[in-house]
Amino acid sequence: MIENRPWLAYVTHGVLVLGLIVISFPIYIAFVASTHEVENLIATVQPWFGGALIENYLTVLQSGKQNAGGVPVNTMMFNSLVMALGIMVGKISISIISAYAIVYFRFPLRMFFFWIIFLTLMLPVEVRILPTYKVVVDLGLLDTYAGLTLPLIASATATFLFRQFFLTVPDELAEAARVDGAGPIRFFVTILLPLSRTNIAALSVILFIYGWNQYLWPLLITTDTDMTTIVMGIQRMLFVADAVPEWNLTMTTAILAMLPPVVVVLVMQRQFVKGLVDTEK
């Protein structure tokens, strides 16, 4: 603080706290709704907690929302977890080895491959919905975990990140490894991989959130309700024709849908911040 103006400090903290309240308000209300019985939410506003917390969460987890297909949220969360972890591990694995190839080898067509990978940045799912869907159908990957994860694991961002990092690794390490008779695979496994672990951790956090929060892709390629992921499952709960809109169960599901990524961010805040900053370079 440059000048000593106590009132300015009060204003600063006041506005910040107000901001925090506004930002957190939707979550608070959602959580409150998830503790009420359905009758209490039909046409009334509930600003304070009710008594059906455990009941609602058990209902949703075990049997889902009956009038919206009744897929247990357990199943949805499992599918989301498989998808998130699959995308996370897949992206990191194939990106780190392709970055290794591009940085540590000289071979014909090296730059060509580099640009091919770069192109993926310019082709998000949204701009090629139908043809990609057709490819997935032709390969018989509809309603499979492979279909949910494989098409999303190509990553220019992760490849660039590892490339940047490998370029900062001192040449002496590779030289020493070579003098000692280590081949490229040995060098990668015993030296480069351990050196990359902070980058891998940061990227894992970002990619887990990315995978968990996928919406359009599972919407396109899952028709079997047992393959629903939780983020897209909520949408099915919103528009239920000719039935009581069970907002308490929908909001319980919403809380469960955001819990894993939010916990990851809060627990691994340092890696999360590093990951965000790194992936935008």
Added chain:
Amino acid sequence: MQKRVTFRNLWLPYLLLAPQVIITFIFFIWPASQALFQSLLVEDPFGLKSNFVWFENFEELFSNPLYLDSMLITAVFSIATTLLALSSGLLFAVLADRAVKGASIYKGALLWPYAVAPAVAGVLWLFLFSPANGIVAAVLRAMGYEWNHVLNGGEAMLLVVIAAAWKQIAYNFLFFLAGLQMIPRSVIEAAAIDGASPLKRFWTIIFPLLTPTTFFLLVVNVVYAFFDTFGIIHAVTSGGPAGATNILVYKVYADGFVGLDLGGSAAQSVVLMGIVIALTVVQFRYLERRVQY
């Protein structure tokens, strides 16, 4: 930049690149080229026959009032979302930068909405504004305003803008805060000694020095509003009421996947591709400059 020390191996590098390149070809480049090709065809929905029509799909697209509407709606949506998310992020960052005590607590508490999926963010705000039992809708009613986004297009737009911006504030906050912390204290102190008030210092020194960060975030936010908000629109309004929130990305999905207009949807995809490429080029050109700066 190149490595001085490299390994020599004839087949290993190709093997290492294979998974990434194969997936890129099968799921990115092949479908994208299909989209380009289909945008020049008129096909019946069963895929039985197709005619090559050059740019007819595009001509049709740009003379279709619904598509032009959708472009306008996308522009309104992205500008509003970007402005709201950027200004709130900047405000919180400036305040958190000033708050010596508790800065890290604020930081932790402001970050987590980033982890909430756009569709879930949409559902949260949908509930707050739900005409029958939403608390914000109830407060508005008490103040004499009947909120109903299911019928009123302007209100539906406002709702999706708020939901979209809410999720993005965390990101902007983080980058603005990093930008603020890089500004040398001495510059600000010198201005203070010359008698510049905090507000004046902000507009004449701090804000101009933040320009690179602001510009970078501007591009990121526009990309976000264009492409990552599909979930919000789909879950909250489904493009309605009467197409009032039918942004381009949602329209591609609705026309192609639901409406099965292959040629038209492919032409829309190509237009979107052009937008992504333009935004990426802007982002990278700017990044080059930032390195020198």
